[in-house]
Amino acid sequence: DGGITQSPKYLFRKEGQNVTLSCEQNLNHDAMYWYRQDPGQGLRLIYYSQIVNDFQKGDIAEGYSVSREKKESFPLTVTSAQKNPTAFYLCASSRQGWPLHFGNGTRLTVT
Amino acid sequence: AQKVTQAQTEISVVEKEDVTLDCVYETRDTTYYLFWYKQPPSGELVFLIRRNSFDEQNEISGRYSWNFQKSTSSFNFTITASQVVDSAVYFCALRSGSNYKLTFGKGTLLTVNP
Numbered sequence: 001d002g003g004i005t006q007s008p009k010y011l012f013r014k015e016g017q018n019v020t021l022s023c024e025q026n027l028n029h030d031a032m033y034w035y036r037q038d039p040g041q042g043l044r045l046i047y048y049s050q051i052v053n054d055f056q057k058g059d060i061a062e063g064y065s066v067s068r069e070k071k072e073s074f075p076l077t078v079t080s081a082q083k084n085p086t087a088f089y090l091c092a093s094s095r096q097g098w099p100l101h102f103g104n105g106t107r108l109t110v111t
Numbered sequence: 112a113q114k115v116t117q118a119q120t121e122i123s124v125v126e127k128e129d130v131t132l133d134c135v136y137e138t139r140d141t142t143y144y145l146f147w148y149k150q151p152p153s154g155e156l157v158f159l160i161r162r163n164s165f166d167e168q169n170e171i172s173g174r175y176s177w178n179f180q181k182s183t184s185s186f187n188f189t190i191t192a193s194q195v196v197d198s199a200v201y202f203c204a205l206r207s208g209s210n211y212k213l214t215f216g217k218g219t220l221l222t223v224n225p
Contacts, residue, residue: 031211040120042202042217050211058212090156092213099146100213102156 002027006091006103013085013110021076021106023091030095032074036060037088037105046089049074078108085110113138113207117216124193125224132188132219134203140164145179145186146204150218156202162186193223 004025013019025032034046045058049068063082068074074093078085088107092100114137124130136145147159160170162179170177174191190197200218 033211033213035215040217042117043215045212045214048211056212088154092156094211094213096209096211099158099161100156101158102148104155 004091004093004101004103006089006106008106009104011106011108013108015110016080017110018080019078019085019108019110021078021089021091021108023074023076023103024072025074025091025093025101025103026072027093027101028071029093029101030071031093032068033092033094033100034058034064034066034074034076035090035092037090043090046076078110113140113143113205113212113214115203115205115214115216117201117203117219119219120217121220121222123222123224126195127192128223129189129191130193130221130223132190132201132203132221134186134188134216136184136186136203136205138205138207140207140210142209143205143207146206146213147177147186147188148202148204148215150200150202152199159188190221193221195223195225197221198223 007022033048035043044060047066049055065077090105091103094100116135143164145162149157176189178187200220202218203216206213
């Protein structure tokens with residue numbers, strides 16, 4: 001079955017460490033996205049990529065980095081520069097104009 | 112710039128009541144897409160509907176209906192005869208023009224009590 005896989009579901013890190021969240025899709029979608037969700041804040045866009053080897057900053061890109069070396073993969077690195085990294089992270093993919101398909105999310109806790 | 116406002120932070124109803132979730136959007140583009148998503152307690156986002164700016168017909172799908180009005184820049188969502196399983200956070204979202212970026216509202220938490 002086609003879909004988006006985010007791993008792991010739960011992730012725990014110590015403050016000051018970089019951590020990479022995985023996102024893989026087999027839907028043959030060109031565009032991929034990373035959103036962050038905090039209570040009462042809705043979903044905020046971190047980065048998105050329309051094609052391989054290209055990506056754009058979203059609304060809250062500071063402290064994050066991404067790569068898009070393959071169409072299927074769009075990993076997100078949460079760096080030590082991110083002030084409040086504890087959150088629920090959602091990856092999504094789409095074709096232009098079509099709805100986003102979301103993964104099940106990764107809940108990151110940094111202590 | 113594009114913006115989505117969901118003024119209702121939380122709504123609580125009793126089962127079988129009808130409930131309307133409001134969504135107001137802002138965009139300068141003439142071509143845009145509007146979406147509604149449902150996020151149950153399990154966390155995954157479930158796509159409910161997509162509307163493009165050239166199609167103002169209202170949509171009904173079972174107990175769900177959507178009212179798109181360009182004159183008021185609104186895309187409201189009504190659940191008829193609500194059920195406990197409808198309890199979730201509902202998000203309205205907007206994508207403008209050829210931009211791939213999707214902007215979400217802050218969501219409305221709907222609680223349906225038995």
